[in-house]
Amino acid sequence: MRKKLRKLITFIFCLLSVLYSQTVSPSIPELIDQVNIDNLIRHVRILSGEESVRINRVNTIITSRQLGHPDHDMAAEYLKATFKEYGYSPVEQQFYRGTGEICNLLAAHPGKQYPNQKYILCAHYDSINLFPNQPAPGADDNASGIAAILEAARILKNIETDYTIVFALWDAEEKGLWGSEHYAFNAARDNDTIQGVINLDMIAYDPDDKQLFSINIDDFANSIDLGNSIYSISNTYIDSLQPIIYNPGSTQSDHRKFWEHGFSAVFIGEAFRDGADYPFNHYSTDTIDKFNIKFFHNMSKLALATITILANIHVSDIVNDFFLEQNYPNPFNSSTVICYTLPHSSFTTLILYNLIGEKVSTLVQKVQPPGLHQVHLKVSDLPTGVYIYRLQQKENISSRSMLLIK
């Protein structure tokens, strides 16, 4: 009787710790799944004047985000209100240049382990029309990048990360990168520890549905390494996207100001050198009907995956129990992801077996640090069937089964 009770208590404890670990630290595929295309589209429609929005108790249509246009400030109000709705306290970074006031919008997600070291996910929110009296909807340039950041901020609100994330929305990019210049100049002067800057600018145009995108890097600080990380994150988590590295990359957006001030920065955008050079930017025809929605959705997922992996999902002590998660997706067709947490740094193996116990593949065989790990499994030569994957670190062993359907 007592034995049964002990078993029951152990079972409940295990169940609770599993539930707890999932709420604290979801896997990257689970997070990516939360990127909601309806939210992305709504942000773009509002920011490009296709849909009205209530700002300061008045229904407003944002026809232009061009500096000096009254709707520009309405757009800033909408962005601040959205950050607040998602639980952040946005800060305005104001300064004067040219004929008026410029206003960057910053929302911080503080890191648990290294609060003073930050990664910046950024995009410019101003727009421009080469014919100044016409509306400047700027749907692709750059409501698309802004929408991806707002969605990442929403999803990450209650997810703990080791490093601080700053969601930065720059003003006056179209004037000559004024907003980002102001920020980068001050950051360099104050010896800010910026680990990396990810700049999103125009992430929705893909006319031939090639799902190609560019990672723009150059030899400043660790920008090349940062670009290579994004390349591998894309290949690991966003199957249908095809990254291309442009080195030297474009200098035509806000990341350049971080390069100039000695920071690591990467610009992610359309494959403009490979058939996706957007013909509508800086005209009133830059509207959402030009979008490839699937590409826009994928790019927004990539932005979230990138900033989450760079800032390192925080694995608290209780989650550092040895734990092997169910692979995702399961059943799967050609690729799946296996996540697990390790309690300490030690020699670790993850091996795939078929149902009669034959070793099919060695997925991991090395010393690994404690914390959350992911293995991306791609199979092309295996037949349909049930497979067992077995994780071992010292005395800890755990197995689960997965179903491959071809």
Ligand SMILES: [Zn+2]
């Ligand atoms: Zn732009």
